[in-house]
Amino acid sequence: MAGNNPFNPSFGGKPQFFFGRKRELDIVSEALENPNSPYRALFFTGNRGCGKTALLERLSVMASEAGWLCVDVHSANASESIVRKLVGASSKTTERVAEPAVGFVGASVKVGSLRTSATTTYDALDLSEALLQTSGSLKQHAGVFITVDEVQKIPEADMENLCAAVQMSMRKGMPVALMLAGLPESKEVVSAYKGCTFMRRVSDVRLDSLLxxxxxxxxxxxxxxxxxxxxxxxxxxxxxxxxxxxxxxxxxxxxxxxxxxxxxxxxxxxxxxxxxxxxxxxxxxxxxxxxxxxxxxADLSDEQRVYLRAMAKSIDGDGRSRTGDVANVMGKEQRQLSAVRDRLIRKRVIVADGRGYVRYNLPRMRQYFTDPVEFPAYEDDDVWKHE
Ligand SMILES: Nc1ncnc2c1ncn2[C@@H]1O[C@H](COP(=O)(O)OP(=O)(O)O)[C@@H](O)[C@H]1O
Ligand SMILES: [Mg+2]
Structure with missing residues (x-):
């Protein structure tokens, strides 16, 4: 290699240079300016490697530059990291939990003070209170900007805790933004939690290829x-x-x-x-x-895998597979396969493309199921079609 390499394909790592996603960045940028924006809470979903973590990271930097206090939450320490950050941002809570050593206890967050060895346990109400207090008493910050990555790994009780706190703050008109990211279907899973029904009304921004x-x-x-x-x-x-x-x-x-x-x-x-x-x-x-x-x-069932392989055998020059042909390859009736097909579509491994056709929704999938490789021609209609 001659000189520097501006690409760094470390999985989950921060890109040296962030590209594309103008639409998503614009939506959030507008939401930061506008207290009435319906996009102050957003759910980004997509397959591995589509750039959810990179986008959350970029949004956090953008919000921080716009003067927001950013709290980036990862799966293992959801409530804990919020409390930690808010504790650092609010003098009132700092006094309560001086030198906090934060531990995790079931649905709540236990914060132990090294100095007094006393412990304070935060439940959903405490988190709401901490968030309300922080967002209400912000001096140097425009609001609290929370990002949560890999929501599918966050325990249900923690998500409920977080949803209750954010919803309460928003209802009181506090400047709080919540950006969540997870695998396809994670929004449906989280919305079904008892305390997270407000997630149903949050827009699902589906991330795929760049334009x-x-x-x-x-x-x-x-x-x-x-x-x-x-x-x-x-x-x-x-x-x-x-x-x-x-x-x-x-x-x-x-x-x-x-x-x-x-x-x-x-x-x-x-x-x-x-x-x-x-x-x-x-x-x-x-x-x-x-x-x-x-x-x-590896996450799919045997039948789903067989369906994907059968798609490769019946693919046409345009990269589509006729569902009737897939059924023939599998030696089944089409109606026997509708549940498998629908499941694959919900997982966003394939997409429906016109009546009676499906296509792969991840690049290189055709190659995965059939070697040797063929390089198809793509239409330049600003949307990729994965073969
Ligand atoms: N918009 C982007 N600009 C530059 N690199 C990106 C972008 N989105 C993702 N990447 C890179 O692609 C890889 C996978 O992205 P990541 O955010 O980890 O995906 P996900 O979280 O959806 O699994 C990482 O190396 C990341 O740096
Ligand atoms: Mg990720």
Missing amino acids: VSETYDAFRQLMGLASNVETCEAAIDELARYSQGYPYLMQLIGFHTLEEAPSAVLHQVCEIDQHAVRFAEAAAYEQFCANVLDPVI
């Missing part, structure tokens, strides 16, 4: 940042088509293309063409399988 135009722009920009490298337009096209705008695959293919490019001789530039990109595809594919396709497919 076609965003994908080309991102590759042009990032390849332009690598020193001693010149990338021709055919290579940009190959990068975009191969990754299909799926953020993790974009990071992988960009990274390996640059890593595997021959080092430029001193004072010369290394030219990257489409062959250099193709050369890197095997390495990108291997990691994409290991970190995205294998775990997604």
